[in-house]
Amino acid sequence: MIQYVVECIAFQLVFLMVYDFFLKKETFFQWNRVYLIGSYALSLLFPVIKITALKTSLPEDFIVYPEYFWQQDLPEIVVTEKASNWFLNMPLENRILAIGMCIAFLIFSYKLYQLRRLKKQGKIQFFSNYTQVLLEKSTSAFSFFKTIFMGDQIKKEYYESILEHELVHIKQKHTYDLMFFEVMRIINWFNPLVYIYQRRISELHEFIADSQVSKKNKKEQYQILLSQVFQTENISFINTFFKSSLIKKRIVMLQKQKSKKSYQLKYLLLVPLVLGMLFYTSMAKGEGVTSNSESNNPEDIVLIAEIKKEIKKELDKGGTMEEVSKSFANQINIKGDEYIFSKKEYFKFRIVNNLMSKNYKVRFGDDVKTDYKPRKQSLPSSEEYEYYLNRRKAFQILDKNLDISIPRKTHDVVLVKKADTYGRDCYVYKVSNIKDLSGVEIQSFNEKMGKVFALGSLYKSVIVEDVKNAVRVFKKESLQKEKGKTPIAFSKVDKVPVFPGCEGMEDKRACFNTMMRKHIGDNFKYPLEAQEKGIQGKVYVLFVISKNGEITGLKMRGPHKLLEKEAKRIISKLPKMKAGESKGKSVDVGYSIPIEFKLKKDVNKNSSGIEIQDNGVKLKMDNPPLILVDGKEITKEEMEKIDKDRIESINVLKDKSATEKYGNKGKNGVIEITFKK
Numbered sequence: 001m002i003q004y005v006v007e008c009i010a011f012q013l014v015f016l017m018v019y020d021f022f023l024k025k026e027t028f029f030q031w032n033r034v035y036l037i038g039s040y041a042l043s044l045l046f047p048v049i050k051i052t053a054l055k056t057s058l059p060e061d062f063i064v065y066p067e068y069f070w071q072q073d074l075p076e077i078v079v080t081e082k083a084s085n086w087f088l089n090m091p092l093e094n095r096i097l098a099i100g101m102c103i104a105f106l107i108f109s110y111k112l113y114q115l116r117r118l119k120k121q122g123k124i125q126f127f128s129n130y131t132q133v134l135l136e137k138s139t140s141a142f143s144f145f146k147t148i149f150m151g152d153q154i155k156k157e158y159y160e161s162i163l164e165h166e167l168v169h170i171k172q173k174h175t176y177d178l179m180f181f182e183v184m185r186i187i188n189w190f191n192p193l194v195y196i197y198q199r200r201i202s203e204l205h206e207f208i209a210d211s212q213v214s215k216k217n218k219k220e221q222y223q224i225l226l227s228q229v230f231q232t233e234n235i236s237f238i239n240t241f242f243k244s245s246l247i248k249k250r251i252v253m254l255q256k257q258k259s260k261k262s263y264q265l266k267y268l269l270l271v272p273l274v275l276g277m278l279f280y281t282s283m284a285k286g287e288g289v290t291s292n293s294e295s296n297n298p299e300d301i302v303l304i305a306e307i308k309k310e311i312k313k314e315l316d317k318g319g320t321m322e323e324v325s326k327s328f329a330n331q332i333n334i335k336g337d338e339y340i341f342s343k344k345e346y347f348k349f350r351i352v353n354n355l356m357s358k359n360y361k362v363r364f365g366d367d368v369k370t371d372y373k374p375r376k377q378s379l380p381s382s383e384e385y386e387y388y389l390n391r392r393k394a395f396q397i398l399d400k401n402l403d404i405s406i407p408r409k410t411h412d413v414v415l416v417k418k419a420d421t422y423g424r425d426c427y428v429y430k431v432s433n434i435k436d437l438s439g440v441e442i443q444s445f446n447e448k449m450g451k452v453f454a455l456g457s458l459y460k461s462v463i464v465e466d467v468k469n470a471v472r473v474f475k476k477e478s479l480q481k482e483k484g485k486t487p488i489a490f491s492k493v494d495k496v497p498v499f500p501g502c503e504g505m506e507d508k509r510a511c512f513n514t515m516m517r518k519h520i521g522d523n524f525k526y527p528l529e530a531q532e533k534g535i536q537g538k539v540y541v542l543f544v545i546s547k548n549g550e551i552t553g554l555k556m557r558g559p560h561k562l563l564e565k566e567a568k569r570i571i572s573k574l575p576k577m578k579a580g581e582s583k584g585k586s587v588d589v590g591y592s593i594p595i596e597f598k599l600k601k602d603v604n605k606n607s608s609g610i611e612i613q614d615n616g617v618k619l620k621m622d623n624p625p626l627i628l629v630d631g632k633e634i635t636k637e638e639m640e641k642i643d644k645d646r647i648e649s650i651n652v653l654k655d656k657s658a659t660e661k662y663g664n665k666g667k668n669g670v671i672e673i674t675f676k677k
Contacts, residue, residue, distance in 0.1 A: 007047040015039035104189040168209040350380040390415040487588035498578035625669035
């Protein structure tokens with residue numbers, strides 16, 4: 001959201017600068033009108049437009065975590081939605097935005113009220129093309145849609161010219177332009193550029209009307225503008241004739257000679273400007289493979305179904321998943337390390353791995369705990385296969401001497417399309433032949449690698465390119481960015497990190513877990529959208545408490561992005577801690593905990609009029625029945641205070657069965673509640 005707003009404002013600023021420097025002083029008023037409205041609309045659209053042809057396929061950096069980090073035998077934290085106001089559940093920035101929009105809407109409503117009041121107070125006259133409202137004791141003149149407001153003290157010799165001026169506004173529907181920007185002022189009240197846009201379009205309307213009227217009576221128009229300087233109502237969406245701040249500009253425009261037609265070529269500036277914006281918004285920030293992606297490509301779905309059918313046939317013959325996996329692996333190994341999978345082979349490799357992951361307990365026997373939950377695997381897709389191809393091809397074409405310069409354990413390479421620009425975080429290193437680098441080029445490349453991947457560098461990758469090819473070299477983001485070492489698990493570290501408030505506690509490990517649960521409970525807000533969609537489940541959270549006591553390397557696995565986003569927000573609020581220690585030295589410590597998002601169960605209703613809710617037992621009956629708890633009569637109010645967890649059973653008697661057992665007391669029914677022993 002914030003990125004979208006920033007990009008919109010940036011595009012608007014560029015468009016306004018082009019207008020002010022190149023177009024504003026020209027007499028192509030209608031062209032400028034289209035430019036202002038069109039450029040604002042485009043600035044709202046461009047941030048969401050992604051043109052595939054302009055994308056630069058760059059893989060995302062990724063974090064690889066040892067699998068055991070996800071399982072530390074920590075009890076999950078169960079959090080349920082709280083009965084709080086929906087407005088308070090919104091993120092802070094959304095609340096500020098909503099409040100601002102409400103205030104802007106109230107201001108807009110007050111302006112409409114002012115116009116309505118003026119119309120009621122004035123004398124209304126109806127004409128074929130417009131309605132005139134004569135204002136008493138006023139020198140104002142302005143229009144709003146098809147209504148012209150005229151002061152009764154305007155000199156008669158000026159009346160016709162002013163009327164013609166306002167009729168131009170009505171015929172060209174200028175009020176619609178102003179209303180468009182008025183709506184934008186409500187939605188984007190925080191954006192100062194929308195106010196500038198509205199002022200620009202407002203003054204342009206006056207130039208258009210002046211130019212039309214001056215064709216008939218130019219001297220009189222000059223005289224009016226020079227002699228009359230009045231104030232008018234402070235309403236931003238009316239076309240006012242008398243406005244002192246515009247008088248000088250209108251006079252200058254009336255005196256200005258008509259711009260040459262050749263100057264219209266200035267509008268061609270829009271072509272590179274628009275293309276540049278599209279290129280910027282369409283540049284892929286990362287085309288890497290995500291663990292949650294599922295293929296929606298019909299061809300992929302058909303291929304996956306075909307492969308699963310083949311695997312099932314092999315299993316039906318009496319084979320096991322292990323045997324299927326080994327058979328497939330042997331077929332591939334025979335073809336050599338440099339062999340590139342076909343699409344079907346790649347898909348089968350991924351699917352077999354997925355199935356093997358589900359059978360983890362079977363493969364590894366009793367060494368794996370029964371509560372082990374394997375990492376959720378995604379189905380293969382054409383996009384992933386393209387990435388795989390680009391990676392394999394990159395290693396094949398890149399000079400083999402760079403294998404030492406680019407250690408595969410910490411770095412990766414991928415073939416990318418040649419482009420004029422690859423992004424600000426990419427350093428471009430040009431060579432004569434990417435397949436065969438000279439000694440000088442290799443030495444220079446090694447130096448560049450050291451600088452690009454040094455701590456504090458602004459670059460994240462190196463693009464090695466020659467005339468035909470381009471390869472991106474990037475560093476695999478590790479849990480410990482400084483040295484790429486794996487952090488020590490929380491359950492194995494000598495001294496655990498100290499959570500603020502646990503300094504004086506003897507068992508700091510237990511205190512850490514307790515404080516963590518408290519922190520999550522205190523900061524938890526069940527996403528409103530997730531509640532509405534009925535989304536719930538466990539989010540497995542993993543992060544690192546660094547040597548500096550800061551939270552880094554946060555990763556989540558959950559059933560939905562909404563829940564993962566909330567988990568991320570909660571963990572990001574964790575305070576700085578005292579770092580954990582191993583062998584007397586501060587170390588990075590990996591910590592994981594499952595957070596279960598659980599919606600409150602739907603209210604259980606029955607025909608007896610009883611509702612059993614999470615917060616107690618509610619009675620929905622017009623005539624209160626006889627209520628008994630373990631044979632003792634209680635009131636309705638006392639019943640509603642009962643903790644539902646204490647209840648073993650509830651028996652409801654009606655009509656004859658109630659009166660037979662309890663006589664006249666049971667005429668409205670009987671509720672028999674039995675507590676747990």
